[in-house]
Amino acid sequence: MAASDGAGVKLSRIIGQPQLPDLDPFLMLDAFGSDDPKAYIAGFPSHPHRGFETVTYMLAGRMRHRDNKGHEGLLTPGSVQWMTAGRGIVHSEMPEQDHGLMKGFQLWVNLPAKDKMTAPRYQEIAPAQIPRVALADGAWAKVIAGELLGVRGPVDPPATEPLLVDLDLAEGIKADLVLPAAHTAFIYVYEGTVRIGARSLGTGMVGVLSPGDCIRLEAEAMAAKMLVGAGKPLREPVAKYGPFVMNTEEELRQAVLDFRAGRF
Numbered sequence: 027m028a029a030s031d032g033a034g035v036k037l038s039r040i041i042g043q044p045q046l047p048d049l050d051p052f053l054m055l056d057a058f059g060s061d062d063p064k065a066y067i068a069g070f071p072s073h074p075h076r077g078f079e080t081v082t083y084m085l086a087g088r089m090r091h092r093d094n095k096g097h098e099g100l101l102t103p104g105s106v107q108w109m110t111a112g113r114g115i116v117h118s119e120m121p122e123q124d125h126g127l128m129k130g131f132q133l134w135v136n137l138p139a140k141d142k143m144t145a146p147r148y149q150e151i152a153p154a155q156i157p158r159v160a161l162a163d164g165a166w167a168k169v170i171a172g173e174l175l176g177v178r179g180p181v182d183p184p185a186t187e188p189l190l191v192d193l194d195l196a197e198g199i200k201a202d203l204v205l206p207a208a209h210t211a212f213i214y215v216y217e218g219t220v221r222i223g224a225r226s227l228g229t230g231m232v233g234v235l236s237p238g239d240c241i242r243l244e245a246e247a248m249a250a251k252m253l254v255g256a257g258k259p260l261r262e263p264v265a266k267y268g269p270f271v272m273n274t275e276e277e278l279r280q281a282v283l284d285f286r287a288g289r290f
């Protein structure tokens with residue numbers, strides 16, 4: 027679904043829209059991608075978060091992060107920012123360019139009730155820290171979080187034990203992907219077309235996978251690129267209000283009060 031967020035950044039909302047409201051433990055997945063500065067230049071000025079984690083993965087362009095816990099970082103192509111908002115953080119994510127392509131993803135990962143009020147944390151991961159593993163000849167996976175074929179990603183795993191992989195298949199290549207049993211999983215194709223069993227997923231399409239699936243992927247007609255995410259479902263009540271995601275309405279009211287009182 028076409029959407030806009032922050033100060034008017036144009037994006038596609040993949041998870042967190044009427045056709046796929048949530049995919050426990052994933053609350054939201056946005057893809058942004060434009061070479062028109064008007065679609066991204068206003069960025070995401072200062073805003074709060076509480077109760078979950080925001081994950082930003084950049085494919086092109088640069089974004090400057092600053093938060094009220096003293097973290098500052100520059101997101102460059104291929105880098106990842108894994109921010110645990112916990113009990114509260116206020117940050118800004120602003121483009122550091124006024125021309126050219128800006129492209130990437132933001133994924134929201136829920137925190138279990140017991141961790142929602144944990145101390146905020148920020149992990150910044152440079153492209154060189156993200157290991158690559160071959161699934162087949164011509165099939166490469168960058169392991170951002172979790173473990174794939176014995177290769178561990180650099181993110182210190184939260185309770186949802188997420189697997190996050192950027193997968194690149196050369197034209198006509200087939201590869202098998204085994205997902206963690208009991209994890210909810212999605213696959214989002216951002217370049218090319220991928221055949222999964224009897225189905226084809228084109229650019230901009232998302233597939234929801236069954237827990238524990240072993241899926242055979244095949245890039246059709248041209249090379250294909252996709253983001254694969256899997257996580258342990260929390261099966262807890264979700265109460266959402268903008269950038270706050272808690273378990274009850276009462277906790278949401280408290281989040282608003284705490285933010286207004288400067289307690290983030």
Ligand code: FE
Pocket residue numbers: 070073075080117119
């Ligand atoms: Fe944010």
